[in-house]
Amino acid sequence: MLTAGGIWQTGEGAYVYAKAILAQYLLHAAWERTLEGEIRARSWAWSDTWPVARLRVDRLGIDQIVLAGASGRSLAFGAGHVTGTAAPGQSGNSVISGHRDTHFRFLKNLEAGDRIQVILPNGLTRLYAVQICL
Numbered sequence: 001m002l003t004a005g006g007i008w009q010t011g012e013g014a015y016v017y018a019k020a021i022l023a024q025y026l027l028h029a030a031w032e033r034t035l036e037g038e039i040r041a042r043s044w045a046w047s048d049t050w051p052v053a054r055l056r057v058d059r060l061g062i063d064q065i066v067l068a069g070a071s072g073r074s075l076a077f078g079a080g081h082v083t084g085t086a087a088p089g090q091s092g093n094s095v096i097s098g099h100r101d102t103h104f105r106f107l108k109n110l111e112a113g114d115r116i117q118v119i120l121p122n123g124l125t126r127l128y129a130v131q132i133c134l
Contacts, residue, residue, distance in 0.1 A: 023077045027051065027065040034121050040068075049074045052081050053088040054119040055096070060106050066118075070097040079103050089120040 026043040031051040033041040040050040053066040066088060070080035079098035086092030098104035110116075114130040 024065075027067075027078060031065050035123055043077075049077075049080070052121065053096075054117075055079060056117040056119065057106060057110070057114060058117075059114055060109055062106050064098075064103060066096055070095075075099055075103075088118050089124065089126045 023043065030041040030043040031054055034051045042050050049067040049069050049071075051065045052068045055064045055066055056062060064078055066079045066081055067074045067077065068081055068083075070082045074080040075098060079096050081088060082095035082097055085095040088094050088096065100107065110130045112130055112132045116128040116130065118126045118128065120126065
């Protein structure tokens with residue numbers, strides 16, 4: 001019985017990991033459709049979010065899709081743009097949220113001068129440089 005439980009738990013872990021990999025593939029495919037002009041390109045039929053930007057930090061190998069909204073369901077798959085703040089790339093304060101132990105884990109490795117690229121749905125890129133303020 002204990003062996004069966006262990007096999008079950010291992011299978012559950014593998015399923016969650018496989019689902020996360022598939023989700024990233026689907027998010028990037030939706031991003032490509034967004035760049036082609038599709039409005040609210042959903043990654044899968046029942047998705048309640050869509051790509052609004054792409055976040056890249058080349059030095060760290062980071063390439064993530066930013067989703068509309070910052071609900072728990074959105075943040076389970078990637079970074080999320082907080083509703084009510086300026087859209088990424090627009091004037092004003094734009095807030096992008098993410099879990100510090102998954103998609104935003106890389107923040108602890110940022111160094112002064114690192115470049116963060118925010119790619120917008122129209123294909124334009126906004127560049128930001130990290131500054132360390134103490």
